[in-house]
Amino acid sequence: MTFDNQYVVQRIDKANALRAAGIDPYANHSQRNTTIQKFHNVNSDLFNLEDKRDEHRHYTIAGRIMLYRLMGKASFLKIEDESGMLQIYVARDNLPENFYNDVFKKLIEVGDIIEVSGYPFVTQQGELSLHVDTLKILTKAISPLPEKFHGIQDKELRYRQRYLDLIMNSQVRKTFQIRSQVISLTRRFFEDKGFLEVETPMMHPIAGGANAKPFVTHHNALGIDRFLRIAPELYLKRLIVGGFEAVFEINRNFRNEGMDATHNPEFTSIEFYWAFKTYKDLIILTKEYFEYLFDHLNLPKRLPHGDIEIDFDCFTEIELIESLTVIGGVPADVVNNKEKILDYLRAQKLEAKVTLNLGQLQGELFDEFVEAKLINPTFITHYPVEISPLARRNDARPELTDRFELFIAGREIANAFSELNDPLDQLERFEGQMAAKDSGDDEAHEMDEDFVTALSYGMAPTAGQGIGIDRLVMMLTNQHSIRDVLLFPAMKPLNPNQQGEEE
RNA sequence: GUCCCGUUAGCUCAGCCGGUAGAGCAUUUCACUUUUAAUGAAGGGGUCGAUGGUUCGAAUCCAUCACGGGACACCA
Numbered sequence: 189m190t191f192d193n194q195y196v197v198q199r200i201d202k203a204n205a206l207r208a209a210g211i212d213p214y215a216n217h218s219q220r221n222t223t224i225q226k227f228h229n230v231n232s233d234l235f236n237l238e239d240k241r242d243e244h245r246h247y248t249i250a251g252r253i254m255l256y257r258l259m260g261k262a263s264f265l266k267i268e269d270e271s272g273m274l275q276i277y278v279a280r281d282n283l284p285e286n287f288y289n290d291v292f293k294k295l296i297e298v299g300d301i302i303e304v305s306g307y308p309f310v311t312q313q314g315e316l317s318l319h320v321d322t323l324k325i326l327t328k329a330i331s332p333l334p335e336k337f338h339g340i341q342d343k344e345l346r347y348r349q350r351y352l353d354l355i356m357n358s359q360v361r362k363t364f365q366i367r368s369q370v371i372s373l374t375r376r377f378f379e380d381k382g383f384l385e386v387e388t389p390m391m392h393p394i395a396g397g398a399n400a401k402p403f404v405t406h407h408n409a410l411g412i413d414r415f416l417r418i419a420p421e422l423y424l425k426r427l428i429v430g431g432f433e434a435v436f437e438i439n440r441n442f443r444n445e446g447m448d449a450t451h452n453p454e455f456t457s458i459e460f461y462w463a464f465k466t467y468k469d470l471i472i473l474t475k476e477y478f479e480y481l482f483d484h485l486n487l488p489k490r491l492p493h494g495d496i497e498i499d500f501d502c503f504t505e506i507e508l509i510e511s512l513t514v515i516g517g518v519p520a521d522v523v524n525n526k527e528k529i530l531d532y533l534r535a536q537k538l539e540a541k542v543t544l545n546l547g548q549l550q551g552e553l554f555d556e557f558v559e560a561k562l563i564n565p566t567f568i569t570h571y572p573v574e575i576s577p578l579a580r581r582n583d584a585r586p587e588l589t590d591r592f593e594l595f596i597a598g599r600e601i602a603n604a605f606s607e608l609n610d611p612l613d614q615l616e617r618f619e620g621q622m623a624a625k626d627s628g629d630d631e632a633h634e635m636d637e638d639f640v641t642a643l644s645y646g647m648a649p650t651a652g653q654g655i656g657i658d659r660l661v662m663m664l665t666n667q668h669s670i671r672d673v674l675l676f677p678a679m680k681p682l683n684p685n686q687q688g689e690e691e
Numbered sequence: 692g693u694c695c696c697g698u699u700a701g702c703u704c705a706g707c708c709g710g711u712a713g714a715g716c717a718u719u720u721c722a723c724u725u726u727u728a729a730u731g732a733a734g735g736g737g738u739c740g741a742u743g744g745u746u747c748g749a750a751u752c753c754a755u756c757a758c759g760g761g762a763c764a765c766c767a
Contacts, residue, residue, distance in 0.1 A: 335717065338715095341702085342698090345759095603767070
């Protein structure tokens with residue numbers, strides 16, 4: 189790469205001029221002794237003083253110059269550190285001889301990271317500021333920042349150069365702070381419940397635990413392909429077989445599918461498995477989990493999400509088949525009859541594959557008529573067995589499973605069920621998936637014989653759940669694209685020559 | 692994968708009935724010691740996403756491609 193842009197060249201010249209003046213433009217340490225937020229907190233009493241200043245207090249603060257107002261022999265600058273923004277007042281006569289004119293005015297500019305020392309005072313306009321007596325450059329920025337007022341708007345630039353987005357937009361930093369808190373709180377919530385955090389393989393010989401296309405990678409020494417995991421489910425259940433009674437894993441899954449506002453090739457989920465429990469216990473646990481999150485995040489229970497509002501005090505529960513009529517408005521005599529569902533879908537001018545079985549068609553009806561209407565948190569329970577290859581059958585109604593999914597703002601947030609632990613039933617369902625795969629469904633589950641073997645040693649009755657962390661953070665931060673809750677969302681390469689074109 | 696929209700200076704954006712590129716901020720020079728997107732004056736800065744076509748002439752019209760955004764499809 190080259191740094192030949194006119195502004196960059198100018199700034200490199202300034203860095204060299206600093207060196208020529210005996211100043212290292214990349215200092216190797218800082219004497220900072222407080223943060224900007226602490227400065228504001230500690231000195232807020234100055235507003236009540238007679239002369240609104242205290243020359244006996246002295247602070248050293250570091251930050252990036254975000255704004256520069258030069259007025260001859262004095263200047264006001266805004267510098268920003270992680271904790272906040274501070275105005276500093278720099279006047280010629282408070283600095284060493286010639287420093288203001290020769291170094292400060294000529295060689296230091298917006299984007300540079302500086303360290304300043306001085307005493308606190310309140311300006312005539314009523315802003316708590318730092319009266320600077322010492323100024324030192326810590327880091328010279330040789331690329332100019334985006335425009336001070338509009339910042340950086342171009343979404344492509346924001347995602348590709350997230351650091352610029354973070355520098356220019358404190359709200360973006362806030363979103364990712366919340367994301368970090370969510371993950372931290374999630375971990376603490378499950379640990380407090382006695383769950384053990386585990387790490388299972390990311391590279392799988394068989395990509396199992398979900399219906400999805402995997403990424404393929406290659407192990408050179410063994411000469412074999414591996415799949416980046418699409419779900420940790422089958423490994424976590426092996427651990428339940430092994431005797432751990434409550435385990436969770438927070439980590440990435442990888443799915444080789446399309447990208448859009450709710451799908452990134454790698455995404456973060458928590459999956460947890462709890463022995464001697466059922467999906468009903470998980471509904472209770474999930475409600476507790478949300479209570480816990482809202483308490484500790486200090487968020488109101490009613491959150492805006494675009495044009496709508498989500499009420500997190502209003503969790504409801506309804507069976508899938510019932511939701512088709514009650515919420516979806518599908519006639520009651522249609523929902524349990526394959527032919528009538530096909531007719532109904534056709535009547536709505538929707539494509540209906542004749543090859544689908546009843547359970548799959550009910551899933552279609554749900555996706556079409558119910559899902560988008562589930563704004564407040566809703567547990568949809570008792571999924572048909574045909575679309576739940578890993579869930580335990582309901583004792584009374586074996587065509588259904590002891591399963592739920594949680595929907596918020598029309599989106600799936602969590603998927604949970606009482607786990608299937610009958611090894612022979614599991615084997616049959618894998619075989620069913622194999623048949624589906626043979627007949628063209630390339631996202632049907634792979635047979636995992638080792639997993640069936642594990643089950644054959646006996647897995648305690650267990651309930652398991654997965655929660656999509658990215659989508660959860662979207663709900664909590666009022667973001668509508670998964671890219672806005674991922675620090676570095678997947679992007680196509682800018683220069684197609686960088687990535688080999690096989691064709 | 693389909694459709695729609697976008698891509699112009701470092702950034703934010705105008706310009707688009709075809710006549711060879713503009714503003715604000717930033718930058719450079721000058722003035723200015725309490726400003727709040729500071730202000731005033733002067734200057735520099737562009738392969739108008741890429742390639743091809745139409746035309747005397749293309750940022751502007753057409754085609755293809757790339758990247759991004761949105762919708763749909765697919766997908767839990």
